[in-house]
Amino acid sequence: LLLVGTPEYEPWHLAAHLVDEAAWSGTPELAPTLVRHGARATDPAHLAVGLGRLEAARRGETLLVVAPGEPPAALLERVSDARRAGATLLSLGPEAGELPALAHEVLPVPDGSELDLDTVQHLVSAAAGENALPARRGRRRVRDRLSRLADLLTAPPPTRW
Numbered sequence: 001l002l003l004v005g006t007p008e009y010e011p012w013h014l015a016a017h018l019v020d021e022a023a024w025s026g027t028p029e030l031a032p033t034l035v036r037h038g039a040r041a042t043d044p045a046h047l048a049v050g051l052g053r054l055e056a057a058r059r060g061e062t063l064l065v066v067a068p069g070e071p072p073a074a075l076l077e078r079v080s081d082a083r084r085a086g087a088t089l090l091s092l093g094p095e096a097g098e099l100p101a102l103a104h105e106v107l108p109v110p111d112g113s114e115l116d117l118d119t120v121q122h123l124v125s126a127a128a129g130e131n132a133l134p135a136r137r138g139r140r141r142v143r144d145r146l147s148r149l150a151d152l153l154t155a156p157p158p159t160r161w
Helices: 011-027 073-085 098-101 117-131 142-154
Strands: 002-004 031-034 062-066 086-094 105-108
Touching: 002 073, 002 142, 011 117, 062 073, 073 086, 073 098, 086 098, 105 117
Parallel strands: 002 031, 002 062, 062 086, 086 105
Antiparallel strands: none
16 A cells, blocks of 8 residues: 655654554555655654655555645646556545546545545544454445544534433
8 A cells, every 4th residue: 555645744743643543453565654755864764765666656555635725736646657557546525626637546535525624534443444344244445444433523412302
């Protein structure tokens, strides 16, 4: 799992939660490689992966792009190249624009939504860990579980009779 944000927004918090979920669920493939715009060779190994890694993405790899708005054209070009090379592209962020149009799957976080991007990232990491557990009969899809949880979180408080 390759995880990338924009130059202004690096999803390091989501990366940390996914590492935890990978350990708790016993699913190491959930642990992402955080791809950074300003990575330097002198950075610690887990922070030293630069955008060149997107150029190496191929079939069988998944790229999750987290962006609070439309990513810059240079990132969109690299993401598009990774998709053409066979990588599966997931988008968490804007509901319209080039990024969602490129993505295989989109979890939109509309502007003005009651749930902000940081909250949705927590929900995604929790759902990813749950989804990694052994399948049970009647289990709902991740998107269905996230939708139900979002509805519960944004619903008005119950009234007392």
